[in-house]
Structures are given as C-alpha cells and as structure tokens.
Amino acid sequence: MLGKLVVIAVLMFGFGFALIPMYKQICELTGVNILTNKDDKVALPDNTQIDKTRLITVEFDANTTGPWRFRPVASSLKVHPGEMTQIVYEVVNTQSRKMDAQAIPSYAPHEAEAFFKKMECFCFKQQTLGPNEARQMPVVFYIDPKLPKNVTTITLSYTFFEVGGNVVKAPT
Template identity: 60%
Template sequence: MSNDVSSPQEAQSDRAFNRSMLVKLVVVAGLMFGFGFALVPMYRAICSITGINNLVQRDATAREAKNTQVDASRTISIEFDANARGPLQFKPEQSSLDVHPGEVMTVMYQVTNEQGRTVQAQAIPSYAPKEATEYFKKIECFCFTQQTLAANETKRMPVVFVVDPKLPKDVKTITLSYTFFELAAPKSVAKGGGGA
C-alpha cells in the first residue's frame, strides 16, 4: 500500500525548508541591492586612490609648476585633439606645440553651442601614450568644471600645463585629446504641440 499523503512531520519539515530558503533568498537579494548601491562610492574611492578618471582635481598648482626646473636640453611635441558629442563644435586653436619639460605653457580651445538653447557640457581628457598621463600636469583646465553655454555661444577656454621633467626620455610626443559632450539633452525641446 503506497502512502501518497505526506505525514505531518514531512509537511512541517517542508515548511521549515521553504521558510529557510525564503530567508536566504531575501538576504541574498538584500546583499545584491546593497552591493549595487555601494558601487558608486566604491568607484569614486578607487578612482581617487589610483588617480583614474579624476576630472576635477588639479594635477599641479601654479606654485609647484613655477618651482619646476626647465629642461632646455629636451623638446617634447604636444599634439592637441578635440572631439565633440551632441550639439557642440569643439577644437584647439593650434594643432601642436613644442615645449621643454618643466616649462609652463598655455593652449586655447574653442567650443561653440550650435543649439538655440542653453547646453550643460563637460570635457574629459585622455593622453597618448598612456605612460605620459602622470607626467602631463594640468594647472588650469576647463575640464575641471562643467561648462554652461548659452544658445549659439562660443567660448575660448585655456589649458595651462607643464610636462614633468621626469617624463621618460623615450617619450618625444604626447597627444592631449578632449571629448566634449552634453551632460543631459532635453527629452523634448517643446512640450505639448498637438491638441486643439
């Protein structure tokens, strides 16, 4: 004779197992949510420690740069590049510049908002070769802050920099490239429009 009906002990054991599994799943879901929530501060802390993606911190102060010894025996070619995303025209006013390590230099960039509305934008720098990143010190840069451009406004923006004399001798050219992009494009320029 087969026993298809489970005993009260088995039913109670199943309920205990189900409760235990539910508690475990809730704990795992809570931990996953907490980890996702903690990713942003963890990312910022890692970037701060490693110096990666650090947009708002100056690489050197003007005083530190002026105290740097100029190495007149070396010349480094700095190439300037610009890319824009969204309704912006963006370019350096000169494509390259020869500098001596330790020499404080200024280059100008120009950005134009081609829209009939105000645009909030941010520039992100990158360097080539990658090992030059820690030796290219920006003292003043439009990339340190968000930029607000009025409708059809053009701005000239400086980058004041110095190349650290400790730059490896085999690096003869550094490319400084900026990507300028709109931070939050409006969902719709005009609302409504239809209805009589």
C-alpha cells in the first residue's frame, strides 16, 4: 500500500511539472495570455492623454518672507498638456535655529489654476528645517489638456514663509 501511494505521489508531482510547458503551448496556439512578442520587443501604446500638438511654457518663481534662500532649479520648462513633469525647488534655512515654514502657490494667468494639477508638492504640508539645513523639494504636476488654447505660458510662483516660532511681525 505504501509503495502504491509513493508511486501515485511521484506521478502527480511529475504531472504538475509537465503542465507548465503544456500550458504555454496551449496559450500560444489559442493566443491567450501572450505577454511578449516573438522578437521580445514590446510595443507600448502611447499615452493618448498627452496633447503632443501643443507646448506650454511653465515659468517658475520663488519668493520668501523670512531668512531663507529659496529658488527653483530651473526657471522654466516646456511641457505637453497631459505630460507628467517634475521640478525641484531648493530651500536653505540660513538661521542657526529650527524653523517651520509653509509654501503658498499662485498662478498666472489666474485661469490656468484650474488646469494645473499637482500630484506631489512640498506646499501640501508645513516643512521643518533644522539650523542651516538645505533641502530639495519636488513638485510633480501635469497640465490638463483642456487648458484653453490661448494660454501658452503659465507662471507657478511660491511664497515661502515661516509659521509659528519667532515670526517677524510687519510694522504697523
């Protein structure tokens, strides 16, 4: 009895291994579950949400209120509407103390704001920078292809300011 069970177990194990090449052959014959071309070159479809007929110039600006050095790494980029793009802003806390800050964006022309979609941005939350700390902060965005055709340039401007702490009050 034990011998018969061992033979059956070995046959079942062997049949499991034989199923792999049989499955591949059946899938090739029927055209089901084909993951690669015969030449191993996979042609990826184009992202149809990108409007390659238009280029929008996005200008980047940085303003500060407080003891910061704050600037974009590039002053402008040309992007196609619908294309995911990243820009990096650099900030340096020039003080010898920890500071909390927040960035507030603004857009020009104002009508472009509804079409400027940020996926990731340092402006979504407050930033804490240690004494004399420098940081690179990304902004990942795309411009909605529904942007009016007359808009060819968008300016993204950030104002970076200290929150809480030893905020310098404006003179009255």
